[in-house]
Amino acid sequence: MNAFFATFKVGFKFLWKSPVSVAILIAFPIMLIFILGSALSGYISADIELDPVPVAVAAEEGGAFRSFLQNPDIAPFFDLTYTSRAEAAALSEKGDVVCAVVEREDGSLEVLSPPGSGFSARIALSVFDSYQRVGAAFAIRGPEGGDIPGFSVEDMPLGKRVPNATDYYAVTMLVMILLYTGTNGTELFHKGMLSDTGSRAQTAPVTKPVLIGGLLAASTVTSFLQGMVTFVFTGVVYGVYWGERIPLVLLTLFAVVLFSQAFCIFLLLLFRSPGAVNGTVQAIFWVMTFVSGGYTKVSFGAADAVFQYVPNAMAHTVIFGSIYGGNEAKMGLYLAILFGLGLVFYIASFLLGRRRLA
Amino acid sequence: MVAVMENIVKRYKAHTALDHMNLTIQPGETLGLLGPNGAGKTTAIRVLTGLTGADAGNTRLFGAEMRGAALAVKRRIGVVPQDLALYEALSARDNLNYFGRLYGIRGAELKKRVDEVLEVLGLSDVAGKAPKKFSGGMKRRLNIGCAIIHKPELLILDEPTVGIDPQSRNHILDFVEGMTKQGTTVLYTSHYMEEVERVCSRVLIMDAGHVIADGTVEDLTKAAIFEESVTLEVRENAPGLCESVKKVQGVQRCEADGRSLSVTSAAGSQNLARILECAAPYIILSVAAKRPTLEDAFLALTGKKLRDTGGEGQ
Numbered sequence: 001m002n003a004f005f006a007t008f009k010v011g012f013k014f015l016w017k018s019p020v021s022v023a024i025l026i027a028f029p030i031m032l033i034f035i036l037g038s039a040l041s042g043y044i045s046a047d048i049e050l051d052p053v054p055v056a057v058a059a060e061e062g063g064a065f066r067s068f069l070q071n072p073d074i075a076p077f078f079d080l081t082y083t084s085r086a087e088a089a090a091l092s093e094k095g096d097v098v099c100a101v102v103e104r105e106d107g108s109l110e111v112l113s114p115p116g117s118g119f120s121a122r123i124a125l126s127v128f129d130s131y132q133r134v135g136a137a138f139a140i141r142g143p144e145g146g147d148i149p150g151f152s153v154e155d156m157p158l159g160k161r162v163p164n165a166t167d168y169y170a171v172t173m174l175v176m177i178l179l180y181t182g183t184n185g186t187e188l189f190h191k192g193m194l195s196d197t198g199s200r201a202q203t204a205p206v207t208k209p210v211l212i213g214g215l216l217a218a219s220t221v222t223s224f225l226q227g228m229v230t231f232v233f234t235g236v237v238y239g240v241y242w243g244e245r246i247p248l249v250l251l252t253l254f255a256v257v258l259f260s261q262a263f264c265i266f267l268l269l270l271f272r273s274p275g276a277v278n279g280t281v282q283a284i285f286w287v288m289t290f291v292s293g294g295y296t297k298v299s300f301g302a303a304d305a306v307f308q309y310v311p312n313a314m315a316h317t318v319i320f321g322s323i324y325g326g327n328e329a330k331m332g333l334y335l336a337i338l339f340g341l342g343l344v345f346y347i348a349s350f351l352l353g354r355r356r357l358a
Numbered sequence: 359m360v361a362v363m364e365n366i367v368k369r370y371k372a373h374t375a376l377d378h379m380n381l382t383i384q385p386g387e388t389l390g391l392l393g394p395n396g397a398g399k400t401t402a403i404r405v406l407t408g409l410t411g412a413d414a415g416n417t418r419l420f421g422a423e424m425r426g427a428a429l430a431v432k433r434r435i436g437v438v439p440q441d442l443a444l445y446e447a448l449s450a451r452d453n454l455n456y457f458g459r460l461y462g463i464r465g466a467e468l469k470k471r472v473d474e475v476l477e478v479l480g481l482s483d484v485a486g487k488a489p490k491k492f493s494g495g496m497k498r499r500l501n502i503g504c505a506i507i508h509k510p511e512l513l514i515l516d517e518p519t520v521g522i523d524p525q526s527r528n529h530i531l532d533f534v535e536g537m538t539k540q541g542t543t544v545l546y547t548s549h550y551m552e553e554v555e556r557v558c559s560r561v562l563i564m565d566a567g568h569v570i571a572d573g574t575v576e577d578l579t580k581a582a583i584f585e586e587s588v589t590l591e592v593r594e595n596a597p598g599l600c601e602s603v604k605k606v607q608g609v610q611r612c613e614a615d616g617r618s619l620s621v622t623s624a625a626g627s628q629n630l631a632r633i634l635e636c637a638a639p640y641i642i643l644s645v646a647a648k649r650p651t652l653e654d655a656f657l658a659l660t661g662k663k664l665r666d667t668g669g670e671g672q
Contacts, residue, residue, distance in 0.1 A: 010445060017448065200505075203435070206429070
């Protein structure tokens, strides 16, 4: 264990003194200041990013739900028609609006949408999904089904916090940042195993798994801590709401770190050049962030069914779900896939490393 | 025997880096390993230290088979790679601590050893500074320090003085001589013949992946040098002198260039006195007898000049 902790310590120090690592630590929060700051000041505002969604509303005038819809964070998302319950259902059935929202006497909501529209299913999946498709205001959760034949009905308690643009970008950008910290693993693994320094360490009476384990632990802990700096930063500076299930959010972020480390080390063993790996992941992670809606609302039609399994998209879904409520089974599945992807790339790296490090 | 390599073969695809190489290292000796670029020196060291497996042959260190997992054997060797193998952003002390801990040293013993090594290598004043701010010579010394932190019985130095100033080189050579006096066995590769002549008690010359000569510096020069040369300078032109000299036993050639004569004899002729007798009628201004060097032996054996070859990259 002496050698493991020695390797961990030297790797940890190496990364915190590495220009690349420090750049990640400083550059990404600065980037977030720009992005989130822009989001807050309206340069990346909801009404630019999202088309207002036509929705019929049957709610008591001056009541809680109408007040809720007048919230400036919410109003730009929707083109609202206030009407009666029957008229709202009719508008929805005719397709003049994407759905009708009816306020019940007990203050809960019914969302009515025609079957086969695909809308109710989309909105019910997660807040993240609803944000992309119809705006963030309806943080609707729970299984599909309804008490009115032919319509989907979901319940949402009033007063539930809904994500604004800043909350949205804080999640998507943090996931992206954690992916890029995989380059920590690239840099450290190259130094500690593949360079002359690594060769010298391998002439010591230490097994390769101990050396590799120490290096991986150092890069994983460093990357996670760097992510936490940004995590805290978004909460303190921009008041981003991370929900009440912080351990689940952190576990998801940890899964992203593990995946990115494994993926980058796999690429390093493949290319043998940290520069080539960094160039490759710059492109790959940018595309992954884009197709998963990290930068802006985007739809690829049928391809969306595939893109929901992009690591970013899965992480977004789990985190948004943990904050605002989402399909627990799906969140569990995505989290398992994220950890599984990390494991797959670690195994692939191990198999490749047996040849490369021989 | 400290180390034995028997019929080692190592191939990189179509290229054979080591071709049935044999090597032995005796306890307490300083063995010089010489060879032109691509001769296989670095590959031999990688096989010897377990970094690379051989395709055929046996390697034994301290009587034990040397494989990648021979941890007990690795504990007894120290390796100074050809290139700097340090964490250059970390302090000199951090580097020594790290490699010391890899060898199982810890606590007060580690601190004591680190202080000793810093002192021996003249780095105590910069122990807390990062090597990236060091001169080339200081980096080289720290590179050696990381290999001796655990007091190895066999120290392997692969071109330890490349690219440094004469003062630092002298410091390192003094250090290697000191290690030898303390009983450490040393394997030393270098492109600098004078270094090998100074510190090595035995020399192996490699070419094309195998050893082509093995012996002391004196043995090798005697075995490889077939000619000796003497240059005479006289005060006035001596037209008949060359003809007289050519009659001396062992002389193979004599070339006159004005007042200067270059005389080439078979090695071991021991005919200098008789050549001077021939020149006795003239006023001799200077006599220069060129003693064969290891460089000459190397050139004779390999047909290549060692200093021109640069680094080995395999």
